[in-house]
Amino acid sequence: MVRRAAIVAIGSELLCGDGLDTNSRWLSQRLEGLGLRVVLHLSCPDEVGAILDALRFAAERAQVLLTTGGLGPTRDDLTREAVARWAGVSLQLHEPSLERIRQLFARFGRDMPASNRVQAELPVGARVIDNEVGTASAFSLDHAGTRLYALPGVPREMRWLWENALAGELESADAAPPARRTFRTVGISESALGERLLSVEERPGVEVRYAAEERLGTIRVTLLHEDQDAVQDAWREARDLLGEHVCAVGGDTLAESLAGLLHARGLRVATAESCTGGRAAAALTALPGISRRFLAGFVTYSNRAKVRDLGVSEELLAARGAVCPEVAAAMARGARARAGADLGLGVTGVAGPGGGSSEKPVGLVHMAAAGPGDDDLRLLERRFPGDRDLVQARATAAALDLLRRAAGGGAATG
Incomplete structure (x- = not known):
């Protein structure tokens, strides 16, 4: 017992x-x-x-x-x-x-x-x-x-x-801890996650624990069962059900999962951020050994900085404004080119609480990942609910995950 x-x-x-x-x-x-x-x-x-x-x-x-x-x-x-x-x-x-x-x-x-x-x-x-x-x-x-x-x-x-x-x-020889498997998800709400994993929860003897990590913008999921094989079977089903929403496994955070992928594939990265204020760069540079993979981080909050530091077109900014997919793409390509990186990340949006409009409301964020090929470009648009801090945290997680996918990462395995 x-x-x-x-x-x-x-x-x-x-x-x-x-x-x-x-x-x-x-x-x-x-x-x-x-x-x-x-x-x-x-x-x-x-x-x-x-x-x-x-x-x-x-x-x-x-x-x-x-x-x-x-x-x-x-x-x-x-x-x-x-x-x-x-x-x-x-x-x-x-x-x-x-x-x-x-x-x-x-x-x-x-x-x-x-x-x-x-x-x-x-x-x-x-x-x-x-x-x-x-x-x-x-x-x-x-x-x-x-x-x-x-x-x-x-x-x-x-x-x-x-x-x-x-x-x-x-410690007791007859009270071994239950077998467990932990992973993290991104880009899916806790309610949607619970609905997606309903069949896993219904497996006999399997306990599923959810923990929203607002500061990381991820949800940690833990599967437990007395039997290791049962946990492995539950994990395989969960991974198949969630696909690319699984961004990290074991104790790894999303940033650590991305860093591991960059190391494994020998890719170097540079970031260009506006509304997230350097959070993506901070998440990566907090990790030991990342200097071999992280080359530069640009925080270009003003339009002038975007033009000066990243080469974003003044005409583009005048015509479309700073918060649009084209500017996010230009920021990603500019960061990649200026730093000589394999991958470039661009993030621009409206973190709030002010600055929004009917066309570009608070919480709207455009992200782009350029590379590793010269013509490779991934775009992502999201509307995040919450206050300024929460919008920034969620946008940072989405941006890191976009970069992870650009680096060739699908559903995290392990």
Whole structure:
């Protein structure tokens, strides 16, 4: 039976927006990697009653319960008290933990403040988990069929404790993680994607997870099943159903998939962007080793820059305006020629919120990919919904995918 896990993140700062809970995401990835199924994330303030309610709620749904935060020395660190109430026990001073904290201060030539004593007061029956990188005393406690692990909220300490204690303890030979296959799609909405993959979702035992990645302009899809062959069969069907919408496989992003294709085929690229402001170039140049394939990136926002830097015709701009397929093509060809690249990308559009018209509304983007042959040209027109940032993100993804297809990439495989 697959063990269920829950995570309770404790800290008022997480609820008021002053802090971001990165611990739960990190822990979830590792728990699932060990074959546990994470069924719940909760956040609660630094209040004993709220923490106690969260513990009870989570423990009813999971055999393994992890808490983060609330193990410090200040008056708002109340996890120890809440866990003791949950288990129906009292707190008691754990002398070895107190001595460990004293020694930690002594190593830095300091006396332990009296307030740190509370960090050694643990629920009766708790098992201490040695923490060599901080003063918080982590511990585990079994109650009513659930094993609780109380971890510090400081990411560095929490991760050290996971790597040096919890990972080995939670690993089980009879709880292997399910087989999985992950890929990314572009140019298709999440609703249309779900409709297209309905037959995959209906395969016995197959779980399909969707995650929209707005900043990347892609959707990540994960297929899971207990059997590796079943996952492979589901992946083949999904790939056939989605075709060229599949832009990356495994952990690769769209940009990484494109870069891999450029490396494999020995192609060099240059970009010319207007409404995306250099995002396509930034996505590529963020990757190590791309200097062998990326030659130049032009951000030509004004018409004057398009003429000066890319050789776009003034007559064309006067007759058609900057947002049209002809200008996108001229930008792509200009970038390719000026940089001496095999492939050139051109992007021009109206990102908003202003600047649109009935003829050229906000969200309209024209893209072009020139090369690798002198006469090779691919054009793409899209109307993207959303605010300025979202239009730019989606246009960047579409442009990178257009470049990927120009480089000879169909549906990503692997």
